[in-house]
Amino acid sequence: MAKKIQAVKGTREFYPQQMALRNYIYEKVRAAAQAFGYQEWDAPFIETIDLYAAKSGEELVKQQSFTFQDRGGDFVTLRPELTPSLARMIAAKQGELTFPLRWWSFGPFWRYEQPQKGRSREFFQWNIDMLGADTPEADAELIAVGATFLRSVGLSPERALIYVNDRRLMDSQFDALQIPAEKRLDVSNLIDRRAKMESAKWDAYALELGLSQTQLDGLKSMLGDFDLWQKSPELTRLFSALEALGAREYVKFDPNIVRGLLYYTGTVFEAFDVSGSLKRAIFGGGRYDNLLADVGGQPLPAVGFAMGDVVIGIILQEANLLPDFTPSPAQILVTVFDESLRTQSLVLSAELRAAGLRVMVSPELSKLQKQFKFADKMKMKIALVLGPDEAEKGTVVVKNLESGEQVQVAREALVEFLKP
RNA sequence: GCGGAUAUAGCUCAAUGGCAGAGCGCUUGACUGUGGCUCAAGAUGUUGUGGGUUCGAGCCCCAUUAUCCGCCCCA
Numbered sequence: 128m129a130k131k132i133q134a135v136k137g138t139r140e141f142y143p144q145q146m147a148l149r150n151y152i153y154e155k156v157r158a159a160a161q162a163f164g165y166q167e168w169d170a171p172f173i174e175t176i177d178l179y180a181a182k183s184g185e186e187l188v189k190q191q192s193f194t195f196q197d198r199g200g201d202f203v204t205l206r207p208e209l210t211p212s213l214a215r216m217i218a219a220k221q222g223e224l225t226f227p228l229r230w231w232s233f234g235p236f237w238r239y240e241q242p243q244k245g246r247s248r249e250f251f252q253w254n255i256d257m258l259g260a261d262t263p264e265a266d267a268e269l270i271a272v273g274a275t276f277l278r279s280v281g282l283s284p285e286r287a288l289i290y291v292n293d294r295r296l297m298d299s300q301f302d303a304l305q306i307p308a309e310k311r312l313d314v315s316n317l318i319d320r321r322a323k324m325e326s327a328k329w330d331a332y333a334l335e336l337g338l339s340q341t342q343l344d345g346l347k348s349m350l351g352d353f354d355l356w357q358k359s360p361e362l363t364r365l366f367s368a369l370e371a372l373g374a375r376e377y378v379k380f381d382p383n384i385v386r387g388l389l390y391y392t393g394t395v396f397e398a399f400d401v402s403g404s405l406k407r408a409i410f411g412g413g414r415y416d417n418l419l420a421d422v423g424g425q426p427l428p429a430v431g432f433a434m435g436d437v438v439i440g441i442i443l444q445e446a447n448l449l450p451d452f453t454p455s456p457a458q459i460l461v462t463v464f465d466e467s468l469r470t471q472s473l474v475l476s477a478e479l480r481a482a483g484l485r486v487m488v489s490p491e492l493s494k495l496q497k498q499f500k501f502a503d504k505m506k507m508k509i510a511l512v513l514g515p516d517e518a519e520k521g522t523v524v525v526k527n528l529e530s531g532e533q534v535q536v537a538r539e540a541l542v543e544f545l546k547p
Numbered sequence: 548g549c550g551g552a553u554a555u556a557g558c559u560c561a562a563u564g565g566c567a568g569a570g571c572g573c574u575u576g577a578c579u580g581u582g583g584c585u586c587a588a589g590a591u592g593u594u595g596u597g598g599g600u601u602c603g604a605g606c607c608c609c610a611u612u613a614u615c616c617g618c619c620c621c622a
Binding site for chain 1: 582
């Protein structure tokens with residue numbers, strides 16, 4: 128008995144049914160992006176470690192990347208994210224690109240972390256960005272693309288929402304509370320963790336960080352103020368643009384959304400499943416105006432978001448929104464009656480394919496019963512029988528497997544009969 | 548890196564320390580030119596791996612590996 132070799136931990140095996148879901152997501156992502164005029168692009172799956180060292184978070188590079196030495200001795204990494212590659216590619220052609228740039232991509236990424244629900248080591252991610260525009264209307268457009276996607280897969284605003292905040296607004300609030308600049312990162316992380324912690328513990332943790340009781344009270348009242356956005360000119364414009372774009376119903380202001388990544392400079396947003404069991408973001412993003420300059424390009428304002436395929440896949444399944452799966456792409460099975468008629472069945476199948484139909488033929492001699500059973504399991508629509516009687520009369524039996532009805536059709540009229 | 552569970556037929560799972568089972572799936576037949584539904588019969592196991600306790604271990608103990616779930620981080 129051969130030793131069973133398992134798939135590498137955290138990788139994904141796409142059996143046809145899972146592959147169909149992956150392609151379904153890809154298709155909906157493409158439709159949403161293209162509806163707003165975004166161009167598809169991609170970058171290498173392998174990059175040198177240096178590309179990420181410049182910009183990505185310490186943990187992402189040092190602990191969560193698949194990094195190894197290639198045969199030439201260079202350290203390379205399976206890409207854990209796309210933005211550094213985007214920055215490089217844009218910097219290289221900055222003079223010849225037409226701005227604002229609207230680009231999207233869907234491809235594989237790898238992060239070395241503990242697999243759990245909604246998180247694997249290998250995943251597909253949709254990245255979509257607009258570069259070269261710095262208006263709230265640009266931010267609104269990206270959020271509207273996200274809303275368009277949610278709507279297209281059947282997730283209504285009752286089921287999924289996009290929560291929005293603005294780093295600039297938060298900074299002005301931190302100013303008012305006199306929270307010093309060096310503590311703001313900790314405070315942001317604190318806010319990020321609030322939903323996951325008991326409130327007493329959270330309070331204690333806040334005081335531990337060095338917040339005064341007054342600051343803590345101020346912070347809590349700020350985080351409970353869902354009308355705070357009205358104090359932000361950017362968010363006010365953002366919401367009115369979302370209204371105009373028909374995406375307002377999907378979007379809610381939430382001061383608790385801060386996002387962990389350092390590079391966001393303005394609007395930040397995250398989409399969540401409102402009623403499901405999974406408390407992970409469907410997608411998340413925001414404005415990052417300094418990033419391209421930071422990695423050595425010309426300053427370029429940018430806004431974008433990313434969506435992994437794992438979480439959205441689980442949510443679609445839980446919401447019973449998976450597309451119907453048809454095992455076989457072929458709708459027609461040509462049965463093989465016996466040895467003497469095998470060639471005729473093959474010829475028949477070729478004729479039908481030449482007419483643009485998708486057709487399978489049994490590759491071996493077996494009972495018609497078995498062939499029909501196969502067609503049924505593969506959820507095929509039609510089975511053709513070419514037996515001695517039909518061969519003699521120049522006809523073919525066409526059986527509709529859904530209704531169970533069957534008719535004899537003349538061979539010459541068959542293509543016309545079968546065409547949808 | 549830390550913590551909690553689980554591992555038995557192809558799948559989902561049962562089985563007081565005492566004969567390893569069910570449902571689904573699979574094969575065959577009822578139906579020698581036709582699937583689904585029904586009925587009947589049948590096949591399928593190194594109980595993750597290695598030790599230990601016991602007259603006797605799927606069950607108890609130790610180790611190990613794998614998987615799942617949570618924390619951290621994040622799509």
